[in-house]
Amino acid sequence: MSEQVHNRLAMVRAERKVSRQSLAAAVGVHYQTIGYIERGQYNPSLDLALKIAKFFGLPVEALFSLEPFQPLTDQVYGHGRDS
Amino acid sequence: MAQQEQLSAYDQRMYALMNRNEGAPLYRTAARRRALVAAHVVLTVASVAAWLATVVGQQMWATWVMLALLVPWCAATGVINGATRGLLELRSRALDERQRAERDRVKARAHRIVTWLLLATVVGTGVAQLSGVDVKALVFQVTLSVFVVHWLMPMWVAGLSARDEPGPEGSEDE
Numbered sequence: 001m002s003e004q005v006h007n008r009l010a011m012v013r014a015e016r017k018v019s020r021q022s023l024a025a026a027v028g029v030h031y032q033t034i035g036y037i038e039r040g041q042y043n044p045s046l047d048l049a050l051k052i053a054k055f056f057g058l059p060v061e062a063l064f065s066l067e068p069f070q071p072l073t074d075q076v077y078g079h080g081r082d083s
Numbered sequence: 084m085a086q087q088e089q090l091s092a093y094d095q096r097m098y099a100l101m102n103r104n105e106g107a108p109l110y111r112t113a114a115r116r117r118a119l120v121a122a123h124v125v126l127t128v129a130s131v132a133a134w135l136a137t138v139v140g141q142q143m144w145a146t147w148v149m150l151a152l153l154v155p156w157c158a159a160t161g162v163i164n165g166a167t168r169g170l171l172e173l174r175s176r177a178l179d180e181r182q183r184a185e186r187d188r189v190k191a192r193a194h195r196i197v198t199w200l201l202l203a204t205v206v207g208t209g210v211a212q213l214s215g216v217d218v219k220a221l222v223f224q225v226t227l228s229v230f231v232v233h234w235l236m237p238m239w240v241a242g243l244s245a246r247d248e249p250g251p252e253g254s255e256d257e
Contacts, residue, residue, distance in 0.1 A: 020249070029179035030168065035249020042181050 003043070007064045010038040011072070012056055027051040094177045101169025110166035112247065119166070120242040123159040123235075130156055131231055135224055163242040170241050189244055193237040204229060 013023060013034075024031040027048060036042040044052065044064075053060040090098065110116045130152045136145035164172055170186050178186065204225065212218045 030182060032168065032249060033179050033181045036181065036246070039249060041246065045180050048180060 003066065004040065005043040005064055005066060006040070006068050007037060008069050009034070009052065009063055012058070012063060013038075016056065023052070023055065026055050089176055094174055097169065097173055098177050101164055101172060103165060106162040106165040107248070109162050110242075110245065116166055116242055116245055119159065119162055120239050123156070123163060123242070124239065126152055126156045126159055127231060127235060131228060135227065139224065160238070163238055166245045167238075167241040170245075171237055185244070186241075189241045190237055192244070193240045196240065197233050197236050200232060201229065 013020070020031045020034040024034050028051070029048065033042060033044075037044055049060050049064050053063055056063065110119060130149055133145045133149035133152060136142045137149060168182070170178070170182060170189065175183060208218055208225065211221075
């Protein structure tokens with residue numbers, strides 16, 4: 001049983017200029033765990049997902065989803081607006 | 084590190100020790116980790132053979148061989164522990180949820196492997212007995228070998244199961 005959970009943790013982390021180490025220290029995990037979540041090699045528990053969402057002040061569904069995330073440009077400018 | 088505020092001074096020292104990066108070039112890739120574990124297996128087999136030669140065969144030269152193997156064996160053990168970030172050495176409270184799950188997987192896999200090896204030992208012993216080998220004379224050697232395999236198998240499995248370090252911040256593999 002290994003449902004793929006998609007995330008945009010790397011993007012949000014880069015946008016907020018937060019290192020893996022500081023995020024890991026804030027949520028109480030090893031920094032490798034943050035890297036594996038970003039690579040999709042580990043699905044965080046609900047507890048950890050909520051802690052990460054709280055750290056960034058975002059709803060958990062803004063960071064994690066069962067469906068692939070739309071590209072940010074599509075969300076901001078609308079899909080295929082120019083075509 | 085999970086629940087850092089509850090860690091004892093010993094836990095914190097061990098955590099820092101297991102997360103040192105001096106040996107990182109030796110376990111950076113899966114091929115290097117396989118070679119490292121293979122070297123550790125060879126060193127272990129040679130050390131056990133030397134110890135048995137000393138204790139059972141009463142060959143004093145084997146003592147010096149065993150002592151000479153001890154240093155590289157300890158170094159290889161340390162590097163494997165570094166590759167796994169102390170997965171099997173740290174207490175549960177010093178591991179996070181992913182590491183605890185990984186440790187459970189490693190122990191389960193090692194348990195399965197050792198179970199099959201024990202079965203092979205039982206069958207091998209039976210076949211040897213039927214072939215006229217004096218099995219009673221080998222009880223100590225076989226028991227010691229099984230004990231060492233049982234003791235070290237989780238570390239070998241952990242070394243082989245370790246994954247590559249996540250890439251640097253902002254790299255393409257994220």
